[in-house]
Amino acid sequence: MIRAATAALLACVFTLPAAAETVAITGGRVVTMGQSGEIERGTVVVRDGRIVAVGAHVAVPPDAKIIDATGKTVTPGLVASGTALGLIEVRTVETTDDRGTSARDLSAAFDAGYGLNPDSLLIPVARLGGITRAIATPAYDDKAGRELLFAGQAAAIALDGAPMLMRRGVAMVLEMGDAGAERAGGARAAELVALRAIFAEVRDFKARRAAYDRGETRTYTLSRADLEALVPVVEGRMPLLVSVNRASDIRDVLALARSERLKLILEGASEGWRVASDIAAAGVPVLVTPVENTPASFEALGATLSNARRLGEAGVTVAIQGNGNHREREMRYNAGNAVANGLDWQAGLAAITINPARIFGLSDRIGSLDPGKDGDVVVWDGDPLDTLARPVAVLIRGAEQPMHSRATELRDRYLPTVLSPANGEKP
Amino acid sequence: MGLADKLLRGGRATTLTTTLATALIFTGGGAFAAPDAAPRDAFPSTYQAAAQPPFAIVGATVLTGTGAEIADATVLVRDGSVEAVGAKLPVPEGYVEIDGRGKWVTPGIIDAHSHLGVYPSPATPSHEDGNEAVAPNTAEVWAEHSVWPQDPKFRLARAGGVTSLMILPGSANLFGGRSVTLKNVPAVTTQGMKFPHAPYGLKMACGENPKRVYGSKGRSPATRMGNVAGYRKAWIDAADYARKWDKWEKDGRAGDPPKRDLQLETLAGVLNGEILVQNHCYRADEMAVMIDVAREFGYKIRAFHHANEAFKIAPLLAKEDICVATWANSWGAKMESLDGIEETAPMIDAAGGCAIIHSDDGLLIQRLNQEAGIAMTAANHAGLSISRGEAIKWITANPAKAMGIADRVGTLEPGKMADVVLWSANPFSVYALADRVWIDGVPMWDRSDPRYQAPSDFLLGQPGQEFAR
Amino acid sequence: MTRRLLALAALAFATSASAETIAIVDARLMTMTAAGEVERGTIVIRDGRITAIGPGVAVPVGARVIDGRGGTVTPGFIQADSTLGAVEVSQVPASADRATHSAAISAGFDISLGLNPDSILLPVSRLAGITHAVTTPLYDDRGGRDLQFAGQAAVIDLAQRPDMVTRPRAAMVLEMGEGGAERAGGARGSAIVELKATLADVRHFAAHRVAYDRGEGRPQKLSRVDLEALIPVAEGRMSLIVKVDRASDIREIIALAREEKLRVIFDGAEEGWRVAADIAAAKFPVILDPLADLPHSFSELGATMENAARLHAAGVMVIIKTGSGVAHRARELRYGAGNAVAYGLPHDAAVAAITVNPARVFGVADRVGSLEAGRAADLVLWNGDPLEPLSQPQAIFVEGVEKPLTARPLELRDRYLPR
């Protein structure tokens, strides 16, 4: 045991992410989430960062580094939606928190794709939970009594070091329900009215940009930057990611999106199951945290562990989220709990791979093990959704990632003192 | 019937001694005989388990909480107590037989750190009663007076197998107040949930929280050295108070008794060994300082809570016989938790210490088994060798020890209270669900029977309650 | 337990109109139409619609018969000036959507958006015979707000269904008198001058929308949303609910309304009886709380329980409400009406004051407020005089849907009821 610990120590000091090379992962149960379905014993070949072959009878290229996955499970890298990865180090240390702005004239234009920190020590921790990509999502900073409605734009990131930005502006983030109402003056109706007014403003602005610049349009409540940022939203090109929980709020948001012709993503949706058919009919995907089952507020009285299952059964595309900030690695357990409460296992895995990839328009690159896609692959020593399993190899864009984090380094530093108390209190 | 009496008798071995000691020090007799002195039990438990026919769980894999894993085992429960546990025991006549084949049985889950009832759902200011954040020392407040028994989370925790839990005041203050240990049974009053004769705890908090709360108000403590000065001043006062009462007692109670002081009464209870110190403390260096403070004033720390850095001083903690209640997953929310690792509990265990996985959270309390599973798996990946039989103690026997109730719960040994969970699968798996839960042999949760799934009064008639969960 | 769960399920899902035929027989029928009161009659309901009503109506074969002997059928009651659907716990701000303190939204505040059909207050009120409410915005002055209007009220139903809004934007709410003065700088004069200025702004805006959108209009103090919302008020198409109590304030508003050609609904009007003839001449209806007999402020020193009776006698259309912005205690509506009777209002006028009168004033009389063949059934069968506390509803229909006689407090009761 001590030998293992020492080896790990050495490994963590000297291992840097391996450069993209040719890797063949052989002999494992491959759950592709893509066109090849599930392969009982298969091989995945990754070259130059891309998946080049997946199948039961794929030849291993002679130059390939072989990862023996016999008896193990191979999945696409997990995609975490709604995270603070890259934006935060210690929540209560404000200088390390870049999730939101308190600027009074910056709302929709705030872009989480700026200022990302690829050296964040949260990233290896998340990676050890099998997460290879994430949606870095802005949060509100209400310290200054801010009344602006939008938190800003989310960005897709990769967890394999710099540069980590994958795609900018994958969604516009808006909180509704209790918190949104609070920000809009304390009532839900106020926010709904304000939003309609804002969308009208944006459309007006879009049609009269030149006049605006001549100072000849009517006065807008939003700044030019915010107006510009919202143009793709009103055009239905950028999804509006709305945090909302109460069933009636969800219906209101769906109605708003319908009348304003918006592309919508729902987040939270604790009572989503109660209006699942409405959501399904609207073709709107939902990001849920399936373990959140307490009636934590009056908008979540109907919260239940069966939310994900019920949404899935109604035909809603569901993505499952982690537990926020430092706890994204629990995303797969959340999916496991959804499965334990009735969600189909494949659907559970889809909810943390291909579904979030699709929802954020990234499925051309990630989310499944299909030839041509990025080489994001995780090898597990058991069921990836179970607490009893761990990743034994993680590839991002074809590169094997180090299997340690600051936490495991700490662990390994102190393991000897634990195992040999006679050594004293400190190593 | 006499089940309640039996429960009281069961608890007598340690608690009666403790109670008598209190009586000697503070009252020298019945509480109401000398109304000026502290009563022994001002808010007595009214919890009584209902009588049940004896039953047997047959064929399950049993984790006893004593380290053993027994395949194809039989668990016999009679009169609210565990009667026998063993492989393929015969089932006596008259026992209701429960088929446990393919399933697992563990002692009831015990959460050593919860705020259920004092921070209920939904979170409204009117319900939030967990932190009397008005002074750095509020040892005079008792968490039980803030518990709202209708917090819907009690029922959710029950569905997660939690049968006992310690409710603590929050961590804003150096001395937050007394904790209370509850049986996780539905009740209208807090007294109806109180674990009979469980000792009180004193919540203490190190580090960032007190210094932030009071420092930001321009009051002491504003630094960690201010924290320590605050603890020490309080213990000096408490020692003085305890001495005055001792003297009055030794002088044959002549003259007026010293005037009672609720704050010092609690601290003196710690000095006298009746109240257990439950200390929120993250950093290894601060824990070492707290141990020195305890030595200076002659009390014991029963458990460090959260204790993300406990693994750095595991041998010290083992030597001092201080339990470590912590998580696998929580880390990094603030500076003092930055060094949190998944393997803290197993490393404490490996060093011979008392490791506990706790929740501090309304979601995690429903899945303490999974959190323990994560820690166990991470540890085994790191080269430690932790068995399931050992790891189950982190959420059963060890928290029972930290809470001073290990003589009655935490393991499946004959004579213990029959707090039992029947799991659908290996309890460390994410797929394991608590199929049935008994508290003192009384069925309290059954995943297939709505009679045991009734929600809190609060949720009656609320939207979205069409099915039980 | 199982029974309770079933009841819960029933509560949640009993929203589709039943396809059965129901006959309520041998009941006293208060139709609130020209047909008046039928001492003993029958109502036939098929597929949620009233197909026949009156004495001597035959019971169709196969109909479920509800014995109405000794009972009375009324239209569903309408609680005017409530916050039903917009509040759960008054002192929990997150559950209260009655008002905004947004600096940019005043008249534009539209309470019909964001209402909660799952509110547990709805079945509680329904058990008191209330099937509709005029959900009315309140002021939120936390931010030192000085906007004039509380926003727009909506008529809702209490069926607990997603489309709960019977009529959105049914009226604009404005407080004058003491409160209005406070919000406009502390003097009644300033409030009225400001109101006139606002109406002038709105009319200008209505005539120059295009220029406004070109940024060429005159500077506007109100937001565009507010201006748009006020156009129907300025044009006399939308009623303006004016909260006012003092007799002199009522007179001022009548004069202002004449000049500006506004449609006014008085709300409160505790001294209304003192200027009853003026109100009757102006043909403005009055919403009042019959129990308000205390001199709460210097604007209501003349408050009396006989206000309703005296206004009615003077020919004013009276609408009875319970308190102001009431939600949890909306169920006391029928007791308020009963007290008005005890203090001189004719019984049929009191029932009209909580049925057909508010229906007419808020523009929903074609759907609710009276009992006529061809309409969706919106009615309550009582086991006695509906205004008596000792009477209870025996059957409740909201816009064609029969609702169960349950609510959360009854479930709680059953949990603790000694068995």
Place this chain on the structure above:
Amino acid sequence: MRMRAITVIAAIALAGCAAGERPQPSVAPTAEASAPPIDRDPYPSTYRAPAAGQVALVGATVLTATGDEIANGTVLMDGGKIVAVGAGLTVPDGYARIDARGKWVTPGVIDAHSHLGVWSQPDSVEANNDVNEMTDPNTAQVWAEHSIWPQDPGFDTAREGGVTTMMVLPGSGNLFGGRTVTLKNVPSVTMQGMKFPGAPYGLKIACGENPKRVYGGRGRSPATRMGNVAGYRKAWIDAQDYARRWDKWEKGGRVGDAPKRDLQLETLAGVLKGEILVQNHCYRADEMANMIDIAHEFGFRIRTFHHANEAYKIAPLLVKEDICVATWTNWWGYKMEVFDALEENAALVDAAGGCAIIHSDDPVLIQHLNQEAAAALSSAWRAGIRITKADAIRWFTANPAKALGIADKVGTLEAGKNADVVLWSADPFSIYARAEKVWIDGGIVFDRGDPAYRRHSDFLLGQPGETR
């Protein structure tokens, strides 16, 4: 008729001013005392009963509040007392006979929870708000009677609703709000002229949200419910200590200096001695259970839980402890701690054998306590609970009298009791019933047929609407 009435009123009003003699202090000085005794009654009642003749109410349905409903009943009053109640009694000579056929008679309505006079109309005027001394969690030293404005027009409207007696409490912002006072609802210029002679004081205690919000919001204790409990317990420890010091001085023959008086502790010590009744604002069942344990710990009794919307959850406990429950029917939901309120609360307490009270806490509701009780009764019937009108009448007569410690004097129509009587136009459980005549101690204080009895308050003289 009108002239006579005015004379009566004048007599009543003057009663307050004409108090020449002060009753003796209840603690008589002892010879060897080295210090002056404490005057236990420093603001004594100067109430004098209105002129009372011999009156017979004949032919009414009488609810005696002892459990009987008497058809065709006769109630005889003489010298301010009830002389006899029964079916078809013979009216003795000399009695003024009032035809009450078709009408109903009950004891005078008693409100166990009112703020009339301490939060007077117009209540939008801040100067009229003297209800809450919210400067410290413990203000046991203040007495509600010192905030009373006898000209509150609310007294008049309450009388028109049949209210003859009420307890006025300080507000609920503090853990200990101060002493309550029990008033006869008679017009008076002074507070002393309304004080119910011999009624014990109450101590207002408040649980739950209010104190923790008020003081927690100021960064002071209590900020939580556990802070509330620590606050109560600390105060009772101080009170025990204080009481012991005084006892010791008394037992020691009053030698040496008396302990220094402390107004706050004097009130609390009065509770420990059983002289002052605890009137406890407390909504939640679990909090009531905590308060009961505190009472056990320090050896006092709680007389009444007020508001107590969750009393039905622990009805047997409250019965066992003999604690009254004063509550509403219709109020609920305005804050979290009233979320679980039921219309049936009073009825469920009653059905468990307890002392149920319908109270007002409100200047409008106090005028309609009979209707609030009717709604409660109706809900009970809906729930299948068998309670008669004869039982339910106790909720606003006999039971509040018990809670206020004056059940030996008022609350029922029994021979020997004070003649506080209401003649109703109809069944008092009907919405249409109105109090037609009201007597206090046998003297008429309200007559709906006589305008002279309406709106006595000086404040409304010459005001708009005065002549209604």
